[in-house]
Amino acid sequence: MKNKISFILNGEKRQLEVGPQDTLLEVLRTKLGITSPKVGCDRGDCGACTILLNGDTVKSCLILANEIDGQEVTTLEGLMEHGILPIQEKMVEKNSFQCGYCTPGFLVSTHALLKKTPCPTKEEIKEGLAGNLCRCTGYTPIIDAIIDFTKKNS
Amino acid sequence: MTILSEFEYTRPKSLKEALKILAKEKGAIPLSGGTDIVPLLKDGRIVCTTIVDLKNIKRMDEIGLSRDKKYIVIGSLVTFSELIKSKLIQKHFPVLMEMAKTVASVAVRNRATLAGNICSAVPSMDSGSLLMALEANIHVESLKGKRVVSINKWFKAPRKTVLKRGEIVTSISLPLINKNKYAGAYLKLGRYQGEDLAQVSLTILSLPEKSYRIAFGAVSPIPIRASIIEKKFQGKDITEELLQEAKVCLEKIISPISDVRASEEYRMHMAKVMMERGLEVVKKRYHGEGPEYGVTHL
Numbered sequence: 285m286k287n288k289i290s291f292i293l294n295g296e297k298r299q300l301e302v303g304p305q306d307t308l309l310e311v312l313r314t315k316l317g318i319t320s321p322k323v324g325c326d327r328g329d330c331g332a333c334t335i336l337l338n339g340d341t342v343k344s345c346l347i348l349a350n351e352i353d354g355q356e357v358t359t360l361e362g363l364m365e366h367g368i369l370p371i372q373e374k375m376v377e378k379n380s381f382q383c384g385y386c387t388p389g390f391l392v393s394t395h396a397l398l399k400k401t402p403c404p405t406k407e408e409i410k411e412g413l414a415g416n417l418c419r420c421t422g423y424t425p426i427i428d429a430i431i432d433f434t435k436k437n438s
Numbered sequence: 439m440t441i442l443s444e445f446e447y448t449r450p451k452s453l454k455e456a457l458k459i460l461a462k463e464k465g466a467i468p469l470s471g472g473t474d475i476v477p478l479l480k481d482g483r484i485v486c487t488t489i490v491d492l493k494n495i496k497r498m499d500e501i502g503l504s505r506d507k508k509y510i511v512i513g514s515l516v517t518f519s520e521l522i523k524s525k526l527i528q529k530h531f532p533v534l535m536e537m538a539k540t541v542a543s544v545a546v547r548n549r550a551t552l553a554g555n556i557c558s559a560v561p562s563m564d565s566g567s568l569l570m571a572l573e574a575n576i577h578v579e580s581l582k583g584k585r586v587v588s589i590n591k592w593f594k595a596p597r598k599t600v601l602k603r604g605e606i607v608t609s610i611s612l613p614l615i616n617k618n619k620y621a622g623a624y625l626k627l628g629r630y631q632g633e634d635l636a637q638v639s640l641t642i643l644s645l646p647e648k649s650y651r652i653a654f655g656a657v658s659p660i661p662i663r664a665s666i667i668e669k670k671f672q673g674k675d676i677t678e679e680l681l682q683e684a685k686v687c688l689e690k691i692i693s694p695i696s697d698v699r700a701s702e703e704y705r706m707h708m709a710k711v712m713m714e715r716g717l718e719v720v721k722k723r724y725h726g727e728g729p730e731y732g733v734t735h736l
């Protein structure tokens with residue numbers, strides 16, 4: 285049986301019918317046209333589907349769409365409402381990514397990390413991004429960009 | 439991957455309502471964080487008629503002191519992230535925080551619950567050895583009534599616990615240790631630092647009068663307390679000789695297996711190394727020295 289859910293998506297109230305089997309990731313991508321969260325492993329291991337639920341990072345492939353009724357969902361689209369983020373500029377400069385498949389997940393996790401810890405140590409960065417996998421870069425240029433970015437800010 | 443099985447989803451507003459559904463419907467299963475259940479649904483490894491989402495049940499997401507002030511009570515919707523942040527946990531059971539920090543990664547910890555961890559009961563679970571060492575009690579409720587199960591009796595086999603159909607874990611309580619006079623250490627061995635399942639996990643507590651609690655995870659079908667070693671150490675200074683004796687003894691207590699993550703021999707070897715390192719850490723911490731809680735010891 286389909287249920288009607290209402291929730292906030294990137295600052296806007298949305299109402300929608302979802303089935304019990306629908307995951308949040310599927311609904312975002314196929315019903316709402318929100319494609320920044322990617323389908324990687326689809327089982328909680330890679331972080332490509334990372335979004336914010338009530339401000340905290342979660343893996344949207346591990347959540348049933350029904351569970352978000354009444355909650356607040358923010359994706360990279362929402363974070364980029366006013367254009368490219370300063371940290372993104374730094375990542376472009378540092379060539380942090382190659383294929384880009386992991387990038388939205390990394391950006392959401394980085395956003396959450398910097399919100400909590402504006403000047404993280406290298407260890408804290410690694411810990412904050414431990415749930416995001418990147419098969420292209422070996423992580424170094426991602427971590428370097430964050431370190432560089434926070435140095436300038438402090 | 440799409441979930442192919444058919445089921446309904448419901449989110450009752452009270453425990454009573456949830457219990458009623460579970461009593462009426464044999465195929466109904468409770469859901470808290472979903473980090474384990476959702477992949478299992480995708481794999482078709484669990485089939486159910488209804489998912490009963492517990493997240494609207496009031497007060498099950500709280501951490502508090504019991505009325506008699508003898509226990510810390512952790513509601514079954516409390517996530518690992520909430521455990522890490524909790525002042526109460528940091529004050530009384532910093533070693534629990536140390537364990538919680540090793541669970542998967544932030545985005546999983548923001549969802550996964552302690553109660554869910556002991557209900558899914560996979561052998562590589564992170565919280566098993568810790569809850570054994572803290573002598574936790576599991577509070578269970580069904581329409582027929584309530585019962586309390588000691589963690590010693592909780593696990594039956596991989597993915598099997600004594601929880602029956604129709605029952606819900608409402609909370610986990612941890613008996614406070616007299617004046618917090620103890621030191622603890624949690625050690626988890628993964629293939630690398632960051633998100634990985636445990637190959638071996640270990641919790642050691644050092645208590646007054648040279649008594650110890652030692653429990654292992656991921657090296658036997660269910661978490662296991664090393665009571666024989668605890669007795670060997672009781673009241674004694676742990677000399678090199680005694681430690682060697684304990685290591686030999688450990689071979690009879692745990693029964694690690696070989697799998698994709700590690701061989702049996704490696705796990706056995708590391709369990710011994712970890713016990714030795716863990717003992718060093720608790721010794722220092724007991725005397726107010728040693729590393730702060732929440733760091734890794736490997």
Ligand code: FES
Pocket residue numbers: 322323324325326327328329330331332333334343344345346
């Ligand atoms: S797609 Fe969700 S964690 Fe990989």
Ligand code: FES
Pocket residue numbers: 380381382383384385386387417418419420421
């Ligand atoms: S840039 Fe290709 S996976 Fe990260």
